[in-house]
Amino acid sequence: MGRIGLEHPFCPRCFASIGQAAACPSCALPFDRSGALLDVLGSRARERRAEEVERFYTKSPFPGYAPGDDGASLLDRSRRAPFLVALDAAIAPDARVLDLGCGTAQVPAFLALAASHRTVVGIDGCRESLAHAEEFRARAVVDNLQLVRADLFDLPVEPRSFQVVISRGVVHHTPDPDDAIAKVAECVAPGGVLVLGWYETAGRLFHCARRALGRLRGQPIRALDPLLRRRDMDDEKKRIWIEDQYLHPLEHILPLPHVLPLLDSLGLHWIRSIPPATRGEGLFDPTPRPSAMGIRRLQLAWALRGLNDPDAGLVCVVARRA
Numbered sequence: 001m002g003r004i005g006l007e008h009p010f011c012p013r014c015f016a017s018i019g020q021a022a023a024c025p026s027c028a029l030p031f032d033r034s035g036a037l038l039d040v041l042g043s044r045a046r047e048r049r050a051e052e053v054e055r056f057y058t059k060s061p062f063p064g065y066a067p068g069d070d071g072a073s074l075l076d077r078s079r080r081a082p083f084l085v086a087l088d089a090a091i092a093p094d095a096r097v098l099d100l101g102c103g104t105a106q107v108p109a110f111l112a113l114a115a116s117h118r119t120v121v122g123i124d125g126c127r128e129s130l131a132h133a134e135e136f137r138a139r140a141v142v143d144n145l146q147l148v149r150a151d152l153f154d155l156p157v158e159p160r161s162f163q164v165v166i167s168r169g170v171v172h173h174t175p176d177p178d179d180a181i182a183k184v185a186e187c188v189a190p191g192g193v194l195v196l197g198w199y200e201t202a203g204r205l206f207h208c209a210r211r212a213l214g215r216l217r218g219q220p221i222r223a224l225d226p227l228l229r230r231r232d233m234d235d236e237k238k239r240i241w242i243e244d245q246y247l248h249p250l251e252h253i254l255p256l257p258h259v260l261p262l263l264d265s266l267g268l269h270w271i272r273s274i275p276p277a278t279r280g281e282g283l284f285d286p287t288p289r290p291s292a293m294g295i296r297r298l299q300l301a302w303a304l305r306g307l308n309d310p311d312a313g314l315v316c317v318v319a320r321r322a
């Protein structure tokens with residue numbers, strides 16, 4: 001599936017090189033552009049809550065880059081994150097990878113930098129987050145990563161055209177998470193893998209209680225939050241964390257017993273969840289699908305983890321299309 005002949009910028013739908021054109025010369029996909037960043041939404045009005053979510057991330061693009069970040073520092077930081085190391089190791093070096101709701105695109109930039117023959121597309125609805133992403137991409141010269149502004153519910157990609165589709169921390173911030181999961185799933189090629197991360201009901205339990213207490217008190221209770229307690233984290237990162245975790249305008253929680261059958265109905269079958277972390281095995285190696293009791297056990301472990309969870313209840317499920 002390599003990137004033979006791929007030249008940046010390239011079309012997310014047919015992968016043809018675009019040059020300076022304002023529509024794909026091969027499939028005619030139209031877009032506005034800001035340099036190499038393609039914008040298929042342009043100034044079109046969006047659904048009211050989607051606009052509200054975009055305004056939110058315009059104030060606080062997520063995740064933030066460290067001052068002076070470059071390709072080497074992003075690679076170094078990502079290679080210290082066990083999940084990202086396992087993700088990179090599991091994805092073929094010539095795979096087509098799609099990150100939906102990529103925000104400032106740190107994950108797709110890492111996956112593109114780590115294997116120059118991957119074809120990586122990052123899509124997000126927030127112009128400002130993507131401006132940060134594109135600024136980094138151009139500075140670090142990541143030519144196998146194409147950034148695109150589009151809405152998750154109207155994606156400018158061919159169905160079933162990516163071997164790996166990642167969407168972490170996104171579907172629960174949309175008006176219709178079930179439909180969002182269906183849209184994400186639709187992009188996964190036969191034999192391909194989905195990595196879906198969302199706020200799981202049991203995993204998020206402790207955070208919901210902590211946030212409710214914070215609301216009563218008029219501000220987050222720092223002693224109860226593992227990130228706000230950290231001394232090695234700068235104030236700007238903490239501000240963004242507070243916005244994202246305590247002040248988000250649109251957030252759902254979804255229980256695993258709801259998401260698993262939904263994925264099954266979309267033709268995506270269980271590989272594993274994260275947590276628990278991988279222990280030597282590959283992230284995409286199959287593990288037995290949990291029984292009803294196994295699901296309860298996982299949820300209990302996530303609920304207990306909530307006390308000190310740096311992801312505040314964000315759980316990932318990895319699933320494969322037959």
Ligand SMILES: C[S@@+](CC[C@H](N)C(=O)[O-])C[C@H]1O[C@@H](n2cnc3c(N)ncnc32)[C@H](O)[C@@H]1O
Nearest residue numbers: 057063101102103124125126151152168169170
């Ligand atoms: C919490 S951030 C997650 C960023 C990134 N996936 C990560 O894990 O660091 C959620 C992202 O989803 C994007 N998003 C939310 N609703 C969207 C939609 N309907 N279409 C496209 N992107 C959307 C937001 O703009 C935001 O950048």
Ligand SMILES: [Zn+2]
Nearest residue numbers: 011014024027
């Ligand atoms: Zn095209």
